[in-house]
Amino acid sequence: MMKRSWILQLLLLIGFLLIGNLVVTFLPIPLPGSIVGMLLLFLFLLTGIIKLEWVEKLASFQLKHLQLLFIPPIVSLLISFHFLEILRWNIFLILLISSLSCLLGTAYTVEWYEMRKKRECK
Template identity: 30%
Template sequence: MKSIHFLHGEEAPIVRSREFPEPSMRINPKNHPKLSCLAQILLLLAFWQAGEAIVRLAHLPIPGAIAGMLLVLVLFTSGKVKLASMKRGAEWFLAEMLLFFVPAVLALLDHGEFIGIIGLKVLTVIFAGTIIVMGVTAIAIDFGYRLMMRQGASSHVQH
């Protein structure tokens, strides 16, 4: 920073010149882990709502949550979204998953009709659905692992 000297009309440096950094509105997630986790949970909820909107607009016969997960998968594979941008939020959901199932169990106790043959049918569907979800998840993880290994091998060849 310079000033113009009044007597000689020349530029002269200000003796006590100090540069001040521009104020930043960014929040460092390392200093605010709870705020970062909340932001990541909100981001996951935004993807869920985006999936719901896509399903409604396109009249797709799939749940909106699945469309949201596919959207996240596309963004992950394209590199537009990094895993770190959602890791804490996803870990919170996984850690607190039991809270999402307890209300369903309590509702089951309120309805005695689910204790008989209807309950057995529902349990069969739940058990079969769980096995199918676990199988599809294993296949998806295996596919992703093979894709990562293939990309890792091709990146070593390029260098």
């Protein structure tokens, strides 16, 4: 039963991804299909059409391991010498600093939110 729930949750999330891609394909929306699918899922969660329990296990698993998805593309870009020749060092430095500030901003925001959530539960 446990494996079945993971598969159903994965299929539900993939379904919203595909719906978002279809919406972007047929309507002139200047957003990626994955974002439209995520917004649709959020709307369905807010309205109660989809229950949080239906996607909670898989979503929390994905959030725990999200940083692993960013490591391979970043490393492959950094070891590519052609990439560095194209960018020049000043643009590379700007990209590095902005990426780190975004990463740290997200980390501190999540940490602040978790601390606030713990205080509210007490």
